[in-house]
Amino acid sequence: MRRVVFNQKGGVGKSTITCNLAAIGAHQGLRTLVVDLDPQGNSTQYLLGADGADQDVTLADFFDQTLNFKLNPKATEEFIVASPFEGLHVMPSHPQLEELQGKLESRYKIYKLRDALDELSGDYDCVWIDTPPALNFYTRSALIAANACLIPFDCDDFSRRALYALLENVEEIKADHNRDLAVEGIVVNQFQPRATLPRKVVEELVAEGLPVLEPYLSASVKIKESHEQARPMIHLDSRHKLSQEFIDLHDTLARRYGA
Template sequence: MTMILAITNQKGGVGKTTTAVNLAASLAATRRKVLLLDLDPQGNATTGSGVDKYHLEKSLYEVLTRKCSTEEAIVKCPEAGYDLLPANADLTAAEVELINVIGRELRLKRALAEVSDRYDYILIDCPPSLSMLTVNAMVASEAVFIPMQCEYFALEGLSALMETVESIREAYNPDLQIEGLLRTMYDPRAGLTNDVSAQLTEHFGDKLYDTVIPRNIRLAEAPSHGVPALVYDRTSRGALAYLALAGEMNRRHRSRRGADKVREQV
């Protein structure tokens, strides 16, 4: 069963694209079939996957505007281990072209239905804003995965994101869940980090992932080489943290599927 996750946070600079690329590579390393969608017109997930965003023959723009099929736009990233639906600045035009189209919120969901049965995970790297693109991601997804820093302003942004998720539930996707929260750029020596972590544990309980992503220079360097940290430096703290995250995610999903089967039998 395919798990479709929108990796999102309306606050920028929280490690959202870093998480999308490195989680995709780490899940692929656990022998899961993964499709990464770059839904951000900046195209950073595309570049970070080793694909030249300036010379794309087809991209997510063409998919959303129905100029090509989903299959035609998928790019193989053998070094990273996953497939990619790339994007560049053209994606901005999709929002303009679809603004008066009926059912525009369902474009991505319908596009993914063409290929979803091929993958264990589909990860969507969302733009750092509430736009038509982000709405499409949440409508198409089963759950939202939220990377965040342990700082005061991140908590403010999290509150706004929760309101957005609830609005999407009411309007388009009543089954949308919070998959989990991931603490990024984590520094346990900082008092505020520990304070915010305690608040997150209190309010979100087991939705807060045990794995934390440390500040790590290799995670910052890897995108300039067009590869995930797992390829750039497999032994780095950042790469090992994302491998741990992939393992934790796989265990959680196995546990949920087992619980679902028990309920079906009862």
Template sequence: MRRVVFNQKGGVGKSTITCNLAAISAHSGLRTLVIDLDPQGNSTHYLLGRPGAELENTLADFFDQTLHFKLSPKETAEFVVETPFAGLHVMPSHPDLEDLQGKLESRYKIYKLRDALDELAEDYDLIYIDTPPALNFYTRSALIAANGCLIPFDCDDFSRRALYSLLENVQEIRADHNRELEVEGIVVNQYQPRASLPQKVVRELIEEGLPVLEPYLSSSVKIKESHEHSKPMIHLDARHKLSQEYLALHDTLARKYGT
């Protein structure tokens, strides 16, 4: 299973959701890989405790290799890094991804990520792909390579208006490039149950028939501590309310999609 976490709006918790669900998958005994396609590298820093700029053999090196013919290219597995958490690996981001994007697009390397993940298919039970907050080359590559798509949603009116365009973009990628791609659901993040606007917006999404997943993820300062210590919630405080919500969301996905 390859699952992309995507929203064109920034600040909705893509990296946090990616890393926490991936950490739970690995903690559950699944061989799990995170692909960090965002040049900001938040997932890389969250899981490794240091930025991609300090690492060798990052995704920037992987994509750069696709632009240059080599007699002995590196295998895809050489760009995978172990995290401190058992069963969890990452293909780390790097700031140079930003500069490479135009070259990759002009040389039509849009299927290279899918081909690379095909090479790793036997090594991992579950792959999570974190994406930039834009429908760019890297996001399209991820949607072409994935089976499922999770959409983080942070309960404001701007996010709601952007959601419809996002769903249309995903369906266009599905129609043109990847018939296996399915929107698994909308992940409600930073939910405040006592505030009227989040309740109203989420209720209306459900009434429209959109695939809103439960449970909703609470707003909590604990997640900042999780980021600071580079420990996903399951490893920082498994009994915390937010950790339990992530576990329940992971179970929801496992029941629906078998992973």
């Protein structure tokens, strides 16, 4: 199963959701890969810590290779590194991804990620793809390569307005490039149940029939500690309320749609 976590709005928790759900899958024994397509590299730093910025090979090298024909190109698995967590591997990001984007788009390399992940189909039970906060070459590549899309939502009116356009963009990618792509659900993040506006916005989304997933992910300062220590919640404090919400969400997805 390949899932892309995507929202055109920044700061909604894409990397946090990607890494924590991936870490839970690996902790449960699934062979898991995280693909970090965001040049900011938040997922890379979260899972690899201080070593994240010092990788010999990254996704920038992978995409650069697609632009330059080589007699002996590196295999896809050579762009993957092991995280400190058993069963969890990463295709690391690099700031150079930003510079490569124009060349990749002009030379129509939009299917290269899908082809690369097809090569790895027997190696991993699940692949999680983190994306930049924009509908660009990398997010389109991810949506073309994925089976399902998760949309983080942080309960404000700006996010709600952007959500409808985002759903239309995903449907367009599905119609033009990837008929198997499905919106798996909307992940409510940083939810404050006692606050009136977040509760009202989420209730309205549910009433509209949008695929809002449960449980909702609580707002918690613990997640900042998790980021700082480069340890997903399952490894930092598995009994914490937010850890249990991530576990429940992961298991809900696994029951409904497979690993």
